[in-house]
Structure formats: structure tokens, C-alpha cells
Amino acid sequence: MTTDDLPLPDDDLDGHTIEELADYLDRGRTPVDPSIEGSAACRLAMTNMQRLRELSVGALERRADAEPDREAGWVDRLLEAIRAEVRPGRDVPVAHPDPRLQLALTEAAVRGLVRRAGDTMGGVVMGRCTLDGDLEQPGAPVRIDVTAGLVYGEPVEATADRLRRTIAEAVERHTGLVVDAVDVRFDDVYLP
């Protein structure tokens, strides 16, 4: 069992639910809710949900009529992955010469930037992301496993290679982690 298999505590979204955040996005984030806007977890989830909407709205509209059950399942899986990824997780330390400074990124922030890197690359919609390795040791090699949906017509091997490079560059640039490998598994194909 990994930490991703554990049940989510109720306060993962600082007292809010993914449905409340979806409604809040639907309202254009108005009126402003300070308890949502002031929560890093809520903002992380909303950023990912918003990007998912922008990427997949066309695909959703086209496939919903033909395969409503399959489409609902795909979206549900993506939303569940986004919800799971807001759990703060381990701290990824950032080195500093002053020992009084204890600096880090949360594992959730790193997963979020992996998702952001993939979703903004084009050609894929990111699914799950898992970080494997001793993240709490500076400079330790890390292995990243991701799933993604592939835009119909995109070459599998070339897109996977591009996604690996994009993710590795983003993680190394922002965190100082050494990316040992990025494993990509395409688990769906969608129309652009």
C-alpha cells in the first residue's frame, strides 16, 4: 500500500469539497471566498481543474453523446487524481548555506508542477502522478510515474519522449531533485 491508497482525510481541501470548488469555478470565483482563495490546497486543486476544463471541454462535448458512461468515468478518474494530489505529502528540501533556513516544496506542489508541465505542453491531458524515491534527501534521484490521455493522431513514442523531457526539466529547474526516470503510460485517447 502506498500513501496514495490511504483514505483522504476530510480536511485535505481545508474544509471544502471538490464539488464546492467546481461550483465556485462555475461562478467565476465570485463572490470571492477568502477561505478558498486563502487555501493553497484549494488553489492547487482549482488550478488543475481549470486547466483540465480548458484542455478537455471539446473532447467532452464530442464524446459525451456517443459514450456517456465511458466519458463520465474518465472525468471522474481525473478529478479523483486531482483531489488525491492536494495531500501535502513529504517535504522536498531546498538547500541553503544558512542552517537556520529550512526550505522545502511540498510533494503536492511538485506533483502540481508535473501536471502543469504536461498539460501546458500540448498533445496530452495529464492523469495520475506518483513520485518514487527518497524525496526528503537533497539531491536524491527520483522516479516519476505519470499517466496521461493522448490526443488522437499524436505519435505515441515521440509524445512520450517529449513529455519525459518536459517533466524532467520542470522538476529539476524548480526543485533541485535529480530525475532518474519518467515513466509515461497513456491510458486514454481523446479527440483534439
Next chain:
Amino acid sequence: MDDEALSRTLTAAVRRVPGVTGVHRARTAAAAAEVVAAALTLREPDVLVDVDRHGGRVQVRAGIAVAGDRAAADTVRAVGECIRDLVDAESASSADLVSVTVQLVEDPVPTDPPQPRD
């Protein structure tokens, strides 16, 4: 300067560090209660950096959101140094521990709103 005033000063200073898009409470067991308190406006939203004095030690904790167009590691280092330098200058005792955690890396936010076309 009391701890609340110091926290307010630190919160404002952290918000001004290039690359910072938000300041959040460092995640604690009391986070849920703090959300409720904030919703009821029982806690000043500008007092978000934790200042803890215990046994003659000063510990400061903050959570931040950062923009993705600057390396998050660079931004969190700048925030840590900013807090350390301010505490050393403003407080009777220097900071023993400054803990800063990046909780969110966000898409870059345009600094200027889109201009209407002619």
C-alpha cells in the same frame, strides 16, 4: 514589536518578494480551525506567518504560493532570507529557525490586464 505585529510585517514583506503569489499558514494540526476562524474574520488575514517563541528560541514558519515563471527554489530561498533578515533586524533576538514551504507553483499571472484593440 510584539509577535502579531512582527507576523504582519513579515507577511507583507514576503508578499513583496518577486515570484511570490500568495502567503498561507504553514500547515498545522490547527489548520481546519484556522480556516473557520478566517471565514468568521476572527483572525487578521494579514497575519499569516507563524512566529513562535519558546524557551528563548524564535521560530518562524510560512507557507507560500509561487509563480511558475521563476524557479521555485530561487523564490523560496529569497523568502527565507527576507524573513531571516527582517527578524534579525526587528526582533530583540535573532531567528533560530526559519521554515518556508512552497505549497503551490502557479501559472504565471499577467502583471498587466489585456489591452482592448482599436
